[in-house]
Amino acid sequence: MPASAVRQVPHVRRARPDDLPRIAELAAEHAAYERAAPPPADLADRLARLLFDAPSPRLRCFVADPGDGGAPIGYATCAPELSTWDGAEYLHLDCLFLRDGHRGHGLGARLMDAVVTEAHALGLAQVQWQTPPWNTDAIRFYDRLGGRATTKQRYSLPTTPVAAAGA
Numbered sequence: 001m002p003a004s005a006v007r008q009v010p011h012v013r014r015a016r017p018d019d020l021p022r023i024a025e026l027a028a029e030h031a032a033y034e035r036a037a038p039p040p041a042d043l044a045d046r047l048a049r050l051l052f053d054a055p056s057p058r059l060r061c062f063v064a065d066p067g068d069g070g071a072p073i074g075y076a077t078c079a080p081e082l083s084t085w086d087g088a089e090y091l092h093l094d095c096l097f098l099r100d101g102h103r104g105h106g107l108g109a110r111l112m113d114a115v116v117t118e119a120h121a122l123g124l125a126q127v128q129w130q131t132p133p134w135n136t137d138a139i140r141f142y143d144r145l146g147g148r149a150t151t152k153q154r155y156s157l158p159t160t161p162v163a164a165a166g167a
Contacts, residue, residue, distance in 0.1 A: 008067035010102075012110040015061035015075070017052055020044040022071040023061065030097035034132055062114040064098060064107045074098035076111040080122060091119040093129035108141055130154060 015023060024044040031038050040046065050059040064074035074097055081092040093115050098107055119127050129147075131138040139149070 008069075010067045010073070010105070010107055011065050012062050012107070012114045013065055015051060015063050015072075017048065019061075019063055019072055020047055020051075023047060023063065023075050026072065026075050026097055026099070027095065029099065030095060033097070034135070059094075060118055062111055062118075064102065064111060073102045074107055074111060076115050078115050078118060078127070080124065081128075086126075088126075089122075089124050090126040090128050091115065091122065091124045093127055096129070103137070109145065112145055 021044050024039065024047065027039050027043060047059070047061070051057050051061055059077055059079050061075055061077045063072035066073050076096040077094045078091050079094060080089050082089055093112075096108065096111055096115075098111075115127055119125075129142075130152075131142065133139075142149070
């Protein structure tokens with residue numbers, strides 16, 4: 001079979017700087033899927049600083065590459081965090097997203113494998129994440145992987161003063 005006829009298979013790899021515009025697009029799709037506010041317009045620039053600033057990037061990102069030279073079709077981001085109760089670090093899976101039409105083909109599990117491998121490489125014994133309670137497909141996926149759910153309500157608190165109402 002000629003090399004040009006060899007079918008390329010999707011795979012997972014570390015994100016590269018040239019992936020940033022597509023990752024920003026995927027993040028916007030992910031936010032819409034999760035019924036959240038859209039990311040800021042300069043997300044690609046912000047991610048560039050977090051992912052690629054030397055000497056020690058804060059964020060890690062893996063992309064699902066379609067294998068045909070096309071743009072990534074999904075991504076997973078993660079970063080080390082601390083647990084006071086455990087007295088240890090863990091790897092926090094911040095996002096895992098695959099475009100519609102690419103789910104159910106094993107790429108989500110491959111993205112999770114990349115995250116778990118990263119945790120091992122960092123010497124971390126655990127990966128933690130969250131998903132909205134209405135996302136039953138994600139919950140089934142994580143259950144199949146062996147994830148264990150805990151119940152907590154997630155809050156966020158802006159650190160900038162909010163203008164007084166009517167002021």
